[in-house]
Amino acid sequence: MRWISRFTVGALCLALTACAASPGGRQQFTLYSEEQLSEMGAKTFAQYQEEKTVVEGEQARYVQCIADALVAELPNGQSNDWQVRVFEDESANAFALPGGYIGVHTGLLDITDNQDQLAAVIGHEIAHVRAQHANERASTQSATQVGLSVIQSAAGLEGASGEQMAALLGVGAQYGILLPFSRRHESEADTLGLELTADAGFDPRASIDLWNNMSDAGGGQPPAWMSTHPSHGQRISGLESHMDDAMQRYEQARQAGRSPDCQRPG
Template structure:
């Protein structure tokens, strides 16, 4: 059909105009400028701090110590971002990163991370998300997918009840076929890149596997299948980390020989 041909040409034109490369060499689809995403990140970070109580004192100094050691190994513009980290009072073992360098970690995760190296695995992973522009890529993919479904609905005359049902099926296909796998790819990429970041800062990368073992022991087992999740399974994550461990350990040893020995006592 001619309208499908036009959509394909339009999608290809957008892709060619918005193709970038991630730190691991993967081709990316990004539609937004860093300035747009950084502003969104700043606004979301401010809102998050309004919604959840923050924790100061020793826990904040601990997280800031680890984050600073990681950021100090970055180069050029990467180091110059407005890196900030906050500790939030929440039992959920979670952490997040927003465009612009805004990071948060919950007290529940501080309980699971047994030492500075395990915490560095978490924060290094979040820094990797920011540097790899994963938020831009995910937002761009969602925008392009929604636009494509909208054009498909209009062009094919799917406005009735049957058409709405079909669009629902197509939407589910897009969710599980495009958006969620993309997010799993981001998580796996951030695991590998974060491993390099923590090793370069002098944190033992082998602690990343120990962290996920702790996470696995603390979980209740109520997780969806990997193909329906935005994250790889814990077993998949540990396997991916192990596959890249030899290189990470070599980087860690080089960092220690260069005098990078972070000392961030756990509260």
């Protein structure tokens, strides 16, 4: 069994060899082209609009105002033609998709107190797109599935004992690779999103207030090592560690005249 463990680690490490770099310089493993990811994003957004009620009026204008200010600070080539929609849904959620699509649930408007808090969420979601996290996750999952199939076949894992071992290998991949990878994405998006909101002239300190709101509104969380997201406390600590730099960016943005005034619906 020991050789299987070594073979598993070796095969998965080989599969995860990096071939790209994130905005922060972290090496990434990406299999899909930008065109493929944009097509996936467009299809997902179209399907979401079919399944959910799209909200217009003041709420839509409020979200559009914030999104426009954030997108304007993206690097050249990433700031064009973003589509923004508000969806009727009580969950405090938002998302951004490759290809330039942003969705915000009405439940998030209820839990955020001002434009700065909402900008923190939308900036975080845009950061996922900017850092190609969807590509990285999809590529990692594809490579992991292939690796596990190869290992199961090479080891002759058949019958009841084989199914049990395959399940154990799957659990090992889930908690050893896929979930920590997702937590890394979330922490990276927190940092990049904090910088983006500050560059756009939104107060980055509101991100701390936001996560305190989330913590008050949310129930129990799974242990951090079993979660795809850092705990609220971990998130706040991470944001606080980057706040000095974010505040410098914020002051520079305000001095440059970037001062968004997006009116929250009453």
